Amino acid sequence: MERLFDDRLIAANRRRALSAMTEGADFLLEIAAGEIADRLSLVERRFEDAVELHGATGLTARAALATGKIDRLERIEVAPDLTSGAESVREAAWETVPLEPQSVNLVLSPLSLHLTNDTPGVLVQIRRALKPDGLFLAAIPGAGTLAELRDVLLAAEAELYGGASPRVIPFADIRDIGGLLQRTGFALPVIDEESYTVRYDSIFPLMRDLKAMGMTNPLLGRSKKPVNRAFFMRAAELYAERYSDPDGRIRATFSIIYVSGWAAHESQQKPLKPGSAKMRLADALDPNRKPTE
Template identity: 65%
Template sequence: MDQHRIFDRNLLRHRRLRALRQHGMTGDFLLARAADDLEERLSAVERRFDVAIDLASHTGLAARAIERSGKADTIVRVEQDARFLDAAFPSIVADEEMLPLKPAGAGLIVSLLSLHLTNDTPGTLLQIRRALKPDGLFLGAMAGEATLSELREVLLAAESEISGGASPRVAPFADVRDVGGLLQRAGFTLPVTDIETYTVRYDSLFALMRDLRAMGMQNILFGRSRKPVTRRFFLRAAELYAERFSDPDGRIRATFSFIWMSGWAAHESQQKPLKPGSAKASLADFLKDVETLEKK
């Protein structure tokens, strides 16, 4: 195994396909929220692009958001497996870590909740920037470091208590400052990053884990333990979750954060960057700093 690989991307594809087959898009409420936010952010861009790429968003929600925004003449989806695709948009089957896009061919590239699961995120961002036309725009969202922080804590605590040691069970997520640095390293001009944070409430740890399975978001770390997980482990983790992260009504909280990033391919007459948090104004009626969603 390559020591630099963190994620088993074949396993990721398998689990996302299984989730799509069993649940359709009903479980992907986070991706649906990101797609709505994408549409809002595109509305702040005062130009139209000839070719837009929806890169590895795996449901078509991002492509439809671009279509609704009216900001692109042609929208092309790129997915790792043909089973994620349909006839609604032109498509390419390719891994986002090895893009087959020609240099300076696309005006807009978007990616929703995918890049944090690449083994070479800097290299992928570099390929994205090279595929953009001069003054082309990249706009994407990836999971931030606060995502599932509560779950990470209680799984580690339960395993340490029961077995005296712990293995990684929740993926490491990026810090917003690091993401800004990655955009600069990849050669984007006018890079901007900001964070949207959501708190989702559940009846229990088990309801949260059902949602994660429906999104294909189980553990895909190469360093994960292969030992069977006992019922005792999950029951103890659920107890710890309820003790540490429950509200007065007994429901537990789960944090999800999106790091939004934008950057432009260099051009002598450079367009102004998106303003941080540009989507927040349209969500002001029900979203302040943190939004709370109710899940059964």
């Protein structure tokens, strides 16, 4: 399996971001936490044992607990710095789910699965950790996220240096995520996507926010060559030319895929077996068909 991401750099980025977090810089985590909590609040059951997997700040854990649907919740984090001062937190490697099979009722994954080298393997670990009829809820940045930034960085680098290297990570398409859930054994998957547009005065406060969120480039194939100020100034010019509003502010897109899936249980709805339908589709669609008693 080809590895895309540097696990140690991911941990270092998150550690640095948490230690220097500025007010409002975690707005994406706050959005994801609110959406996950809203979805959890609609589920008509309680969850005795829940886990927040690599949530960084614990925002999702706190929002989920506030729904009143959870009895106990444990956080799992990649770096010791991210666990200090918090209760019920366990340290684990980035792509390891340190849970016994069928040991928890709920797993929450806010904005971390997009950085896994073996996403199917992590999803299998999560599904195995769930008790029958356990629930998995996740928020995953999707295709379209930071598309504007990707475009102008590539354009500026090609123009100034005659080539380009990956400076914004790839993000999965919603259809790919849906296929992964099915292939890794989740039942009754539900997937939807929301896009958020955030406006900035220029490219520089956007890049500061990304650094503050621990979202700087962790690709193993990233260029190690330093770039000069002219590169960023040209990228800023291109961003303003291509993606600014009439008031001069630029737009940054963040697309988040929200996912739910269940560990299989005999009580769950199942599709009918082939040939077991009691009515032909053509009859059901016939506008002249009289209703039966």
